[in-house]
Amino acid sequence: MTEKQAPPLFDELATIFKPSSDIVQTPLQLKDHRAFLFYVKSVVDGDKLQQTVIRPFFEMGSEEDFASYIQSLPNRTDIPDKDKLLIKLSSGLVLIAIGDSTFLLDVRIVKNNEIQETVMEPTIHGPQKGLSEDIETTINLIRQRYHNSSLKVEEIPKNDISNRAIVLLYDNDRIDPRILKKIKAELEGITNALFESAEDLQHFLNRSKLTLFPTTMVTERPDRIVYNLVAGKVIIAIDGSPNVIVAPIIFFDFMSSMEDNYHVSVITGFTILLRYLGLFTCILLPSLYIAMTSYNPEILRIELALTVAGSRIGVPYPSFIEVIFMLFFMELLTEASMRLPKAVSGTATTVGGLILGTAATEAALTSTIMVIIISAVAISTFVIPINEMSFAVRVVRFLLIIYTSLFGLVGLLLGFMGFIMFLANKDSLGEPYLRIPWKGKNAELGMDNK
Amino acid sequence: MNRFLIYLILINTLTNMVSITPRILIAGGDTGTILGMALAITTGIVLTYFLVILFSRFPGQGLPEILKAYTPKWFAFPVLLFMAAAWYVAGLFTLMIYTFIILRFLTPEMSIYTIVLTFALVVTYGVLMATRNILYMSEVIFILVVPFIVFVQMKGYLDPSLNWDYIRIALMQVNQLPDYGAFTSSLFIVIGTANLVIFNRAFTTLKKPTLKGMAILTVAFMYILATTYLLPIGFGGFDSLENALYPWIMTSDSIRMKFGIVERIVFIFIGSFLALGVVSMIIHWHVSIHLFSSVFQFKRLKWKSYNLTLPLFIVFFWIVAMTLTKRMTVEGLYRTIEMYDDFVLPAMLILLVGSLLLAKKGASSKWRENKKY
Structure with a gap:
């Protein structure tokens, strides 16, 4: 029986992540077919991994079957270059090697995805729940209120230290393309910073150092977001913040309540x-x-x-x-x-x-x-x-x-x-x-x- | 018609209600003010119509750009310089009038320098704003202030102490030949369109004057001019107002709000007109400073990346304003404004229309030349 080794990529990744203790690099073996898993334990949903990867492995007949099964899973993503791969692994993706091929599966677990109460802008009538700190949930909340194919969700690549996702949401039919272009340029112009939250990002969007009046609005209400999407504005969401940024904004927006x-x-x-x-x-x-x-x-x-x-x-x-x-x-x-x-x-x-x-x-x-x-x-x-x-x-x-x-x-x-x-x-x-x-x-x- | 154009015109009209204009009108009371005013309204409407049409041929361009492109240089520069000075003086009159009013009615102990300084900070900021933003600002202030002005006037018209007989006497003078002074000073009131010389830069798609717009303007001009002239007469009497320095302020001080927190309506009146006056001053000096800087542009005068031409002019503006306001008397101001209205204003208007016609001719001949190739 020939002992198959883990692919060299796995060892290389393991040395990069050392000495973190929550790294798991484990082989799966049944008779003569094998697979290798590599993931960060604390951000991966163990149950889901067990259900969708480990158990099927032991039920499948051959490595080829398992590979094509993994290939067809809905949460499989393409493998990016190594820098991106590191970011993805640390955000909860699982790297699987079967034979000569490797796969990347999204089995992340997000603990902060509960929906927040509205605290900053409470109303008597209207929705009582705000957004979530998890960006997926936030996008879900917005999409569930705006069933329209013209709603675009666009991720902005940003090289700040924490590598968090920044997402633009806008209605393609209603937005003024010049404003969209301007906001993108503005976001790309921000360099070398660490964003703590939406409020933080907002300060970087204001170009001048001395500002008194906010030129973008931070909101936590999904109804306000939808209202602004219809008005042709851009919503900027950042992972880890229960608020999003609305831009551009005028003075009278600050004087209106959703109520x-x-x-x-x-x-x-x-x-x-x-x-x-x-x-x-x-x-x-x-x-x-x-x-x-x-x-x-x-x-x-x-x-x-x-x-x-x-x-x-x-x-x-x-x-x-x-x-x-x-x-x-x-x-x-x-x-x-x-x-x-x-x-x-x-x-x-x-x-x-x-x-x-x-x-x-x-x-x-x-x-x-x-x-x-x-x-x-x-x-x-x-x-x-x-x-x-x-x-x-x-x-x-x-x-x-x-x-x-x-x-x-x-x-x-x-x-x-x-x-x-x-x-x-x-x-x-x-x-x-x-x-x-x-x-x-x-x-x-x-x-x-x- | 564009609503911002209407604000531009009406602010100019309203501002002059409180200034020297009513005094000039009343001074000519028995020598044909009524016909002079009627003539001025007609002329004003016709001029507004033609100016808007002429400017709409050059969308997004101010007079400096138009003249530089289509007329010879020896013609363009003196005209621009003359207009810059005329607009500066118009703004300066507003400053002086309001300084005197404040000094007399609100803070008699304050020094003139302090009062001018109060204006200086805010007006400087306003003058240096972008042309487009001045229009937005004037809309906000217009909407905030006009309800108060209408309230004061309604209060005046409904006041029991208003004597309609005096007004009838004044109207009886309709058979006199029009008075030139009354005509020109009324003309100044209704000719706010002339501000387009710079503000046309903000109107990229200036529409042709519509019937509705012109009708609104005509009614507004008639109402405002009639109120300016007749309401003080109704309160003060036809004969006895001749020596009043500020007929309208006297008039508004005759009206009392019995149950109001502010009992004397004159303060509401001064406050609202002061706000409009500041806007009008900003508009005039904005025009003036841009006309000046189109003639003199100091390219080398720089601090970091900012060109300092405009700030330099502003400083210059205020130095002149301070010295002149300190020296001027109310009577002197009255005479100066009379002279300005009688001579400078007609000359300026003729020059403006003339140069625009010339530019139009130049533009069409240029267009033909281009077409040949």
């Missing part, structure tokens, strides 16, 4: 109105207070002006210090309750609430009206549905406060206009960021077709 589609029209209109009023309130109100108390109290009706002035009696510094002081503590409180473990955050909010509430007023460090304004501002910041936008708005608020403290009411007005200009001058992958999206885009005069 808007699930309500009666009047209710939707009301909530949208509420949201925009909230946006204006949380940007303008603190600066307006400064302008009205320190610069132009005569604008308010006389009773109100007197009430404001009366509540400021005893406050020892000008209004802008008061506003910055209170906002600073409010931001600290928001930040602390977000980062702390749940057990402690309750204490933080209670203590903070005490300080910001009555105590600060009684100590005459701030006026009562200021406390009301600060809480109104804090609440209205949370009305903005997408978290990233409300973070950006928090920064804008401070800039506007500075401008108003320097230049008064005119400064407030001009500063706000500057904010609008800044948004209008921005673009997300060539798509203007702040353009009012009227219905009937054909009337858009071909201004963008340059």
